[in-house]
Amino acid sequence: MFRSSIDFGSPLPIYRQLIHLVKLEILSGxxxxxxxxxxxxxxxxxxxxxxxxxxxxxxxxxAEGFVESRRGSGNWxxxxxxxxxxxxxxxxxxEWKGFLERAVSLGASSKxxxxxxxxxxxxx
Amino acid sequence: xxxxxxxxxxxxxxxxxKTILDGIEVGFSSGECVLIAGANGAGKSTFLKxxxxxxxxxxxxxxYTGGIGPEKIGFISDQLSLFENFTVxxxxxxxxxxxxxENFDTSLIDDLRFxxxxxxxxxxxxxxxxxxxxxxxxxxxxxLLIDEIIHVIDPFLRDKFLEAVIDLMDRCNxxxxxxxHTFSEIEKIPERVLVMADGRFIVDENTDVxxxxxxxxxxxAELPSDCPVIFYQQYAAEREYFIYPCNPELVERHPYEYLPxxxxxxxxxxxxxxxxxxxxx
Numbered sequence: 001m002f003r004s005s006i007d008f009g010s011p012l013p014i015y016r017q018l019i020h021l022v023k024l025e026i027l028s029g030x031x032x033x034x035x036x037x038x039x040x041x042x043x044x045x046x047x048x049x050x051x052x053x054x055x056x057x058x059x060x061x062x063a064e065g066f067v068e069s070r071r072g073s074g075n076w077x078x079x080x081x082x083x084x085x086x087x088x089x090x091x092x093x094x095e096w097k098g099f100l101e102r103a104v105s106l107g108a109s110s111k112x113x114x115x116x117x118x119x120x121x122x123x124x
Numbered sequence: 125x126x127x128x129x130x131x132x133x134x135x136x137x138x139x140x141x142k143t144i145l146d147g148i149e150v151g152f153s154s155g156e157c158v159l160i161a162g163a164n165g166a167g168k169s170t171f172l173k174x175x176x177x178x179x180x181x182x183x184x185x186x187x188y189t190g191g192i193g194p195e196k197i198g199f200i201s202d203q204l205s206l207f208e209n210f211t212v213x214x215x216x217x218x219x220x221x222x223x224x225x226e227n228f229d230t231s232l233i234d235d236l237r238f239x240x241x242x243x244x245x246x247x248x249x250x251x252x253x254x255x256x257x258x259x260x261x262x263x264x265x266x267x268l269l270i271d272e273i274i275h276v277i278d279p280f281l282r283d284k285f286l287e288a289v290i291d292l293m294d295r296c297n298x299x300x301x302x303x304x305h306t307f308s309e310i311e312k313i314p315e316r317v318l319v320m321a322d323g324r325f326i327v328d329e330n331t332d333v334x335x336x337x338x339x340x341x342x343x344x345a346e347l348p349s350d351c352p353v354i355f356y357q358q359y360a361a362e363r364e365y366f367i368y369p370c371n372p373e374l375v376e377r378h379p380y381e382y383l384p385x386x387x388x389x390x391x392x393x394x395x396x397x398x399x400x401x402x403x404x405x
Contacts, residue, residue, distance in 0.1 A: 006312060008386050014312055049313065050157055
């Protein structure tokens with residue numbers, strides 16, 4: 001159902017990884033405003049997760065303002081337009097921090113990193 | 125989590141002079157999924173059999189609350205005898221009568237295209253397992269015990285099997301116990317891990333907590349003595365050290381690279397630690 005998989009060995013707990021996957025689906029436009037999320041039971045079966053974990057991810061998405069749960073009919077994508085811009089900013093920053101950590105652990109200097117960024121942004 | 129639906133107190137089982145279960149105290153709540161791991165002979169299967177009532181303890185007891193009787197407890201094991209000389213049809217008929225099941229749901233075995241006249245003893249290991257699960261499934265069990273069975277079935281049936289278990293957990297809020305030696309397929313399902321050694325539980329912890337606090341460090345030099353190393357393995361010049369519990373304070377004091385582990389390594393750490401302890405004795 002989702003494009004990436006969930007990794008037990010990741011530093012993020014499984015429900016957090018699932019939240020991340022749903023947010024990626026929303027940001028990429030594969031899940032649109034008003035779409036229904038996969039039912040808890042079906043998603044748990046397809047990813048071989050504990051249904052409680054999926055439920056926890058869905059409540060958290062609701063509390064964070066991305067999902068609306070309707071009693072008896074499941075969970076639906078529902079966010080305020082401003083939330084999406086903030087989400088995008090946050091996720092891009094997380095990706096960037098991850099890149100920086102890996103680059104530094106490979107021994108890259110600040111100048112080297114800046115050069116790469118400038119070169120590739122200018123080529124776009 | 126809700127209140128405990130299973131209470132185990134002072135559970136002791138002896139076979140001859142050998143103590144198999146040594147005074148176990150533990151409780152389980154409704155809808156929980158529990159993994160029970162441990163070395164061969166640690167007492168895992170005996171513990172499951174006590175939960176089903178197949179083995180009666182020498183001391184202590186297993187108490188169920190909420191009106192859970194034998195018809196709500198399902199047990200799946202490769203050692204289970206399933207009325208071998210019955211045909212598939214006779215097996216279903218017998219099981220549904222014993223447990224008062226009105227609608228036998230065949231959806232788990234429909235794909236397998238059983239000949240209803242085939243004898244149960246002639247089914248393959250995978251077919252038997254799915255057949256056994258379909259019997260138990262129709263009971264809508266409140267408690268499901270799965271004893272070392274997942275690794276004997278092929279990947280297609282394993283998927284069907286796990287999906288059926290997940291379905292029960294969601295639909296009936298079934299409490300599930302898995303006894304296993306291989307974990308990759310199931311590692312994201314259990315929320316609690318119990319590790320057994322010498323008839324007792326030496327670990328009883330939430331899976332997320334274990335994943336966060338058990339780490340691996342690879343080093344050529346020996347680790348300082350204040351690092352809680354449970355177990356290590358030597359590979360050429362390096363050792364892989366498994367550390368538990370690992371917390372931010374430890375990471376700050378000894379800034380190694382603390383690597384994440386999977387469920388197989390978590391369990392191996394505790395079992396390996398036990399073997400290492402025995403070698404020292």
